[in-house]
Amino acid sequence: MRVLPDERPAPLMERSPESAAAELRLFGEELSGRAAAQVGGHFTDVREANELIERSPEAFLLGVLFTQGIPAERAWAGPYLLSQRLGHLDLERLALEREAVAEAVAFPPALHRFVHTLPGWISAAAARLLAEYGGSAAAIWPAGAHTLDVTERLLAFDGIGEKKAVMAVEILRRHFGVPLEGAECGSVAYDVHVRRVFLRTGLADADTPEAIATAARAACPEVPGVLDLAAWLVGRDWCRPKEPRCDECRLSAACPRLTARTVDGVGVRRR
Ligand code: SF4
Known part of the structure; x- marks a missing residue:
């Protein structure tokens, strides 16, 4: 059956490092807005x-x-x-x-x-x-x-x-x-969760502090640090070392899902 133009499903977001970077930035900006509006802390359950x-x-x-x-x-x-x-x-x-x-x-x-x-x-x-x-x-x-x-x-x-x-x-x-x-001049912490997300989304292709920092600057030149909490939360909650929960992930529609990449150097350049 012929599909009329106005009946076509919306195109899926391309899964690419660029799309993942944009989505991660959006998530970071949302988190910043939430933090600014928040009364009370969220550092711990105590x-x-x-x-x-x-x-x-x-x-x-x-x-x-x-x-x-x-x-x-x-x-x-x-x-x-x-x-x-x-x-x-x-x-x-x-x-x-x-x-x-x-x-x-x-x-x-x-x-x-x-x-x-x-x-x-x-x-x-x-x-x-x-x-x-x-x-x-x-x-x-x-x-x-x-x-x-x-x-x-x-x-x-x-x-x-x-x-x-x-x-x-x-x-x-x-x-x-x-x-x-x-x-x-801010950056993201060279943290295990952040590194894993940067590698698996393709934002970085080497597991070094310089590569991760450079990727953050490229993805969000005005405020690279806005990616810090976003990547940390994605890594903690979905992009786990084993069995990442891609279909539930905040970056699900955008991420190229390079899940073979790990922070222990498998599948990535160390230098
Ligand atoms: S969980 Fe999957 S979709 Fe989410 S960042 Fe990791 S590899 Fe990408």
Whole structure:
């Protein structure tokens, strides 16, 4: 039977890296809008922990230290649980009472996998905040500061590498609405979920920090960081290491589904 022009089904979106990039960007922009409109936090399921991070820049900074090697929701609950165990989050005491901090982190159930390194990072961060920022983490990211300067300041803290610094800057911009200059200099964290999504969508064809960052800039030149949370959520919720749920995925209609690509180097260039 002949199909009249006005009866033709709408064309399916082409599955390509370009389509996937556009869809990922759209998702990122939606998430940014949601975060801006949101009342209360979404860092973790613990309400009191969210409230603490929402009202205390110092707790947010400590939360950044926790975000490594454990699920994000558990990490962001860390500052609150630490405050419960210590009875405070006083910077002077965190800096000076190192043994108490170490005991509080390690007491079963431990607050983190890194019971030997995290306490040192916490005490060192408190000391640096007192010495260089007048005891206020917000002084690291004043309104109008440049993205690269804030990233550099965060990198000076023990326990904060490129990945955490980039993530923190993006959260400051997206969730807390901190007006930072140089949004085009932001990036995505070189995170396992983000990397997997960038590789499988074809946005990147090599699993290196440079390749992922370059792909983010190409996909969203004005605000590359807008892709960070979007890719992280797609990776966590759908694009799993094994058995990705492509048909349910937010990028389902756009992604070329290069599912043989993994972050352990199979199917991609490492360099
Ligand atoms: S789950 Fe499938 S559709 Fe979604 S990003 Fe991964 S490979 Fe693409």
